Amino acid sequence: MTLSIPQSWGRCPASQPRQVLFCHDRQTLSLPAQPLTCLPFGNGRSYGDVGLNNGGALLLGRGLDRFIAFDPASGILRAEAGVLLAEILALVVPQGWFLAVTPGTQFVTLGGAVANDVHGKNHHVTGSFGEQVLAFELLRSDGQRLLCTPTHNGDWFRATVGGLGLTGLISWVEIQLQRIANPWIVAENRRFASLDEFLALNDDYEARYPYIVSWIDCAARGRALGRGIYMAGMHAPPGVLKSTPPERLALTVPFTPPLSPVNALSVRLFNQLYYHLPRPARGLTPYQPFFYPLDNLLEWNRMYGRRGFFQYQCVIPITEARAALSEILDRIATSGQGSMLAVLKRFGERSSGGLLSFPRPGITLALDFPNRGPGTLKLLEQLDAVTRQAGGAVYPAKDARMSGASFRQYYPQWNTFSRYIDPRFSSSFWRRVMAD
Numbered sequence: 001m002t003l004s005i006p007q008s009w010g011r012c013p014a015s016q017p018r019q020v021l022f023c024h025d026r027q028t029l030s031l032p033a034q035p036l037t038c039l040p041f042g043n044g045r046s047y048g049d050v051g052l053n054n055g056g057a058l059l060l061g062r063g064l065d066r067f068i069a070f071d072p073a074s075g076i077l078r079a080e081a082g083v084l085l086a087e088i089l090a091l092v093v094p095q096g097w098f099l100a101v102t103p104g105t106q107f108v109t110l111g112g113a114v115a116n117d118v119h120g121k122n123h124h125v126t127g128s129f130g131e132q133v134l135a136f137e138l139l140r141s142d143g144q145r146l147l148c149t150p151t152h153n154g155d156w157f158r159a160t161v162g163g164l165g166l167t168g169l170i171s172w173v174e175i176q177l178q179r180i181a182n183p184w185i186v187a188e189n190r191r192f193a194s195l196d197e198f199l200a201l202n203d204d205y206e207a208r209y210p211y212i213v214s215w216i217d218c219a220a221r222g223r224a225l226g227r228g229i230y231m232a233g234m235h236a237p238p239g240v241l242k243s244t245p246p247e248r249l250a251l252t253v254p255f256t257p258p259l260s261p262v263n264a265l266s267v268r269l270f271n272q273l274y275y276h277l278p279r280p281a282r283g284l285t286p287y288q289p290f291f292y293p294l295d296n297l298l299e300w301n302r303m304y305g306r307r308g309f310f311q312y313q314c315v316i317p318i319t320e321a322r323a324a325l326s327e328i329l330d331r332i333a334t335s336g337q338g339s340m341l342a343v344l345k346r347f348g349e350r351s352s353g354g355l356l357s358f359p360r361p362g363i364t365l366a367l368d369f370p371n372r373g374p375g376t377l378k379l380l381e382q383l384d385a386v387t388r389q390a391g392g393a394v395y396p397a398k399d400a401r402m403s404g405a406s407f408r409q410y411y412p413q414w415n416t417f418s419r420y421i422d423p424r425f426s427s428s429f430w431r432r433v434m435a436d
C-alpha cells in the first residue's frame with residue numbers, strides 16, 4: 001500500500017514530516033521517538049501550515065472514528081475526534097438533528113473543528129464551534145488525560161478550543177446538536193451592486209435568517225466594487241417537504257494541471273457570468289448544496305496547479321469595515337490575482353471561547369489566490385497592512401505566510417496560550433509565527 005504524504009488543502013508550503021503515526025486507540029497517545037515533536041492531523045482541510053509539522057511527526061487522527069454515544073432526545077452526541085462532520089450528519093439528520101455550527105465543508109474532523117474553533121453561516125446566532133462543545137478529553141505527552149468542559153479544567157478548555165492542535169491530542173468530543181424539522185433549506189438569493197449595499201442588507205437579513213453568506217465578485221472595480229450575491233437560508237418548517245434530499249453524484253478533478261487555469265481573464269469572465277446568472281429569489285434546496293457547495297467537486301484544490309494556492313481570510317471591525325474592505329478589494333481587483341471563490345459575511349457580536357479563536361465582531365472576507373510566488377506574497381502582505389491598521393485579524397486555519405508580528409497583534413493572548421502548549425507538540429505554523 002502506498003501512502004501519500006499528508007498535505008494542507010492549499011498544497012503550499014510543501015512539507016515533509018519525518019514520521020507519521022496512526023491513532024486508533026483513544027486511551028493512549030503514541031509519541032514519536034525523542035527529539036521529534038508531533039502534531040495531530042485531522043482531515044487536511046486547513047489551507048496553510050497549522051496542520052503541518054515539517055521535519056517532525058504527524059499523529060493521523062482519522063483512525064479515531066467511532067461514535068461513543070448519541071441521545072436522540074437531547075441531541076447530545078459524543079464521538080471520537082477523527083469522526084467527520086459528514087459522518088455525524090449521516091447519522092443525525094434522519095433523526096431530526098443537525099450540527100449547531102458547520103464550516104463550508106463537511107469533510108472536517110471533530111478534532112479539527114475544535115482546534116480551529118471553526119465558524120459557519122450562522123455565527124450571528126450561535127457563535128463558533130467551541131460554543132457547541134460540552135466536553136472533550138485531552139491526551140498529554142506526560143500521560144495525563146484531562147477531561148475538559150467550560151467549567152471543569154476551563155483554562156485547558158479555552159486553550160484547546162482554537163488551540164491549533166498544540167495543547168495535546170483531543171481523543172473525543174461531546175457536542176450539542178440543534179433540532180430541525182426537516183432536512184430542506186428555504187433559501188433566498190439577492191444580488192447587491194456594491195459594498196455599501198451589502199453593508200445595508202445585513203440587519204434585515206440577519207433578523208430573518210439564521211444562515212447568511214455572500215459571494216462577491218473580486219474582479220469588479222469602481223462603482224461595482226464589492227458587488228455580489230447575498231444568500232440566506234433557514235431550515236424548512238415541518239411538513240413543507242417530507243422526502244429525503246437526493247444523493248448527489250460527486251465529481252473529481254482527476255489530475256493537477258502544470259499551470260492553473262485560474263487567471264485574471266478566467267476569473268473576470270466567470271464572475272461576470274455568475275453575477276448576472278438568473279437565479280430564483282426564493283426556493284427550497286437540500287442542505288448539502290446550501291452548506292457545502294464545493295464538496296461535490298472532490299479534490300477541487302488541484303485546479304490551482306502544482307504550485308498550490310493561498311487563502312486569505314480576515315475580519316475587520318464594523319466601524320472600519322467600509323474603508324478597509326474597499327481598499328482590500330480594490331488592491332485585489334487591480335492586481336488581477338483573486339479567484340472565483342470569494343465570500344463576505346458579518347460575524348455577530350459574540351466573543352469566542354478560545355484564547356486564539358479567530359471569530360470576533362466585524363465583517364469577514366475570505367478568498368483564494370493562486371500561488372504566483374513573490375508577487376502573491378507581496379499582495380498578501382499589503383492586505384495584511386490594511387487589516388492590521390484597521391484592528392482586524394487573519395485566520396490561522398487559512399494562513400501560510402503571515403508574519404509573527406502580525407500574528408501577535410491579531411492574537412494578543414498568544415503569550416497566555418503558549419503556557420498550555422504540550423512540550424512534545426509543535427507545528428510549522430507555530431515555529432513560523434514565533435520565529436521573528
Ligand SMILES: Cc1cc2nc3c(=O)[nH]c(=O)nc-3n(C[C@H](O)[C@H](O)[C@H](O)COP(=O)(O)OP(=O)(O)OC[C@H]3O[C@@H](n4cnc5c(N)ncnc54)[C@H](O)[C@@H]3O)c2cc1C
Pocket residue numbers: 009039040041042043044045046047050051061081082102103104105107108109110111112113115116117118119120163164165166168169170171294397
Ligand atoms: C472548502 C472548505 C471550506 C471551509 N469553510 C470553512 C468555514 O466556513 N469556516 C471555518 O471556520 N473554516 C472553514 N474551512 C477550514 C476548515 O474548516 C478548518 O481548517 C478545519 O479545522 C479543518 O479540519 P480538519 O479535520 O481537516 O483538520 P486539519 O486541517 O487536518 O487540522 C486542523 C488543526 O486541527 C488540529 N487537530 C486535528 N485533529 C486534532 C485532534 N484530534 N486533537 C487536537 N488537534 C487536532 C491540527 O493539529 C491542526 O492544527 C474550510 C475548508 C475548506 C477546504
